[in-house]
Amino acid sequence: MKMRTLTGALLGATLMTSAASAQEACSVGVAMYTLGAPYFAAQEVAARAAAEELGCTVRTADGQNDMIKQIGDIEDMVAAGVNVLIVNPRDSLGLVPAVDAATAAGVHVVAMDSMLDPSANFITNVSASNEANGKLVGEWLAKQSGGKPLKIALLSGSQGNVVGQARRTGVLSGLMEATITQYGSADIEIVGQGWGNWATEGGLTAMEDLLTAHDDINVVLGENDSMVIGAREALKAANRLDGVLLVAAADGQKEAYQMIKNGEYGATGLNDPAALAKLAVEIGVKALNGEEQELTKFTFTDPAVVTQKNVDTYYNPESLF
Incomplete structure (x- = not known):
């Protein structure tokens, strides 16, 4: 034993x-x-x-x-x-x-x-969830628009990229559904699509091209924050920043969060x-x-749309991103 x-x-x-x-x-x-x-x-x-x-x-x-x-x-x-x-x-x-x-x-x-x-x-x-994040961003954009006509410049990452496709589809479907539900009709136009290769410099260049062809843009929608940050620089250089709402489908880059805090950037989807x-x-x-x-x-x-109301929950100035 x-x-x-x-x-x-x-x-x-x-x-x-x-x-x-x-x-x-x-x-x-x-x-x-x-x-x-x-x-x-x-x-x-x-x-x-x-x-x-x-x-x-x-x-x-x-x-x-x-x-x-x-x-x-x-x-x-x-x-x-x-x-x-x-x-x-x-x-x-x-x-x-x-x-x-x-x-x-x-x-x-x-x-x-x-x-x-x-x-x-x-x-x-x-x-x-690119689809769920995008839907929340689209719903927020619909509420901000107040039912007014939207002329959207779309900044995409790279052609054929499934993540980019899911992000823009999520935002646009959420935007369309919420606009129709809230206001009974939707006047939404994608005036052009630029390819920014996910980068700030790419977003800047794509936005410059879109600004040359379209003088009625009132929303910039990017598939990530980096491209929208670049687009903002192009808008600022062209003295076209006033009256343009900046929105990203995803990421939560700290520079974007800082601008959201300051009221210089509308919203982004959470992708930590x-x-x-x-x-x-x-x-x-x-x-x-x-x-x-x-x-x-x-x-x-868990999906979330980050706006001026909740950005302090997510913003970390010491973050690497």
Whole structure:
């Protein structure tokens, strides 16, 4: 009996040691498709911090906006022994084989922010709900318009990008539905679409072109804050800022928040890069540790439209983004 008790104690100690070893062995890889914008840089920093807080070692890589390089980054991480992979994919379909290969090698893969095609074998895709955020932004814009005609300059990220499509569709559907519901009719026109490649400079250039062709713009709608901030500079330089309402479908860049506080910018959708990264890492590490999770292919953070009324809830001047 004593021998059995001792054996049981030793077995329990061995299991505890094994569990501790498994925890210590946690190795997280973070494969970003780019670090060339503040949003993605902040996301990478937050992912690293979240993994380290959970006791994991961390490897990160910058795909430099190149799908082939990102595929190589993922293959290198798997070869190096990561057992949790967080990937912000450069291409929804192009990353599928690399992700499937990582999963087949026993790696727990979580996609983050940009959408990965659901045909891939991964745990879940963590992101803000572009549709839900957009709808809230559209409803807010409808209320601000008071039913007056809207001449909208649309600033989009890149052609064919599914995130951009979801963002603008969400805003415009929310705007149209709320305007009709509140005022009985809708006089809404997209006077032009410019492509700003998600960047401040791109937004500035696209806005300059739109201003040349249209002198009746009273709303600028961008698919992220960076492009709208650039558009504001173009409007200011052209002495056309007065009477133009600035709205973004998503992001929550601190410069935008500051302008919202000052009444110089209308609203933006909430898309916190640090919150997405932290949640993605937590899900991956829980999967590694065998913890039960009720997840679908898509995991969304809570949507919100950030305006002058609630911006203090979200604004952090010390934020990286």
